[in-house]
Amino acid sequence: MDKERILTLLKQYKKHTAPRYGVVRMGVFGSVARGSSNAASDIDIVVKLNRQNLINTIGLKQSLEDFFGVPVDVVNYTENLSPLLKQRINKDVIYV
Template sequence: MINKEHIIALLKKYKKEQSKRFGVTKMGIFGSVARGSINEGSDIDIVVELSKRNLLNRIGLKMSLEDFLGVPVDVVAYREDLSPLLKERIIRDVIYV
């Protein structure tokens, strides 16, 4: 089972090594992992701010993170025009790495 501290440590390492490749300027976790309510089969919700904003870059980042972490991830590129509900969840839960 994954735990929050382990995921944060892995994401710090990942960001240090891969941020330039994908243009990641900011990265954090939110959702069940950030709240510490992880269940068997939970995915990891990751919010990123990107300097390279395009769909192929985000898909590449998602695939790279899943390979690195060994679990499914949802990657959300933070932007001002996100849905208010999603934006609120991110702001409430986010732990930046």
């Protein structure tokens, strides 16, 4: 799946499904954002939640994997996130 298709689908997901998990901001980073993903790539998704808890995060991850049909890594962007990971995300994130 190419970058533009993933972004289009993620916008739809954010509008219709993400609110039930408390998502207030959502985007892609990593190989998809850089345009270097391939058929074996997962989708790296960064979110900001207004209801931060493990159940929301796990439910969101499973829902996204079902929606896209590929493995998804979900990172909840918080103040406590490691500076190195924040730097990696901020370098190429595309918010929808």
